[in-house]
Amino acid sequence: EVQLLESGGGLVQPGGSLRLSCAASGFTFSTFAMSWVRQAPGKGLEWVSSVSGSGGTTYYADSVRGRVTISRDNSRNTVYLQINSLRAGDTAIYYCAKDGGWGLGSGKYWFDSWGQGTLVTVSS
């Protein structure tokens, strides 16, 4: 059974930084791309970033490019999201999601498993 467990959320002041983690189990981690999707309170889903199975290719939404870095440690079955220069608009539940394939070119563009999310609140 696929399990994704996010951690690292919390209350952060504007301008601060945070690193989210997502520990995965139940599948061959290195063969699947992983993604982060966020949802602001009362709003819809917003894709944030994805990383290929190997970790060699990353993708970012325009809204976070330059402030966010996604990475993964395939030896630890964990994907990370570093968010810098946090602003109120970053307040959201951040979900970790498993892609259907290894990344761009796989032809499997869907999220077949999701974690329960970790809440990031940016406020002074």
Added chain:
Amino acid sequence: QSALTQPASVSGSPGQSITISCTETINDVGTYNYVSWYQQHPGKAPKLIIYDVSNRPSGVSNRFSGSKSGNAASLTISGLQTEDEADYYCRSYTSSNYVIFGGGTKLTVL
């Protein structure tokens, strides 16, 4: 920039069928075969219910079906049940936006 447009809300009575549309605006129609749909109940994580336009993952009820015509994808739920009341999101892939989501549709089962 591509975008996916969904109706904000739809409603139906138990036993009825409803359809939620997801219309792609602007370019990259050629890659619009990569449409997936997600169901999200309040306070819960999203769940994949349709991938590649019309395929159902194992364990998803066959009351859920997907289709596409031109630049418009659709999710149909037949035999509506109270537990179908949730938010529904479409998602696609384009060469310029690796992942795009529709704005979401709130389904109310009357």
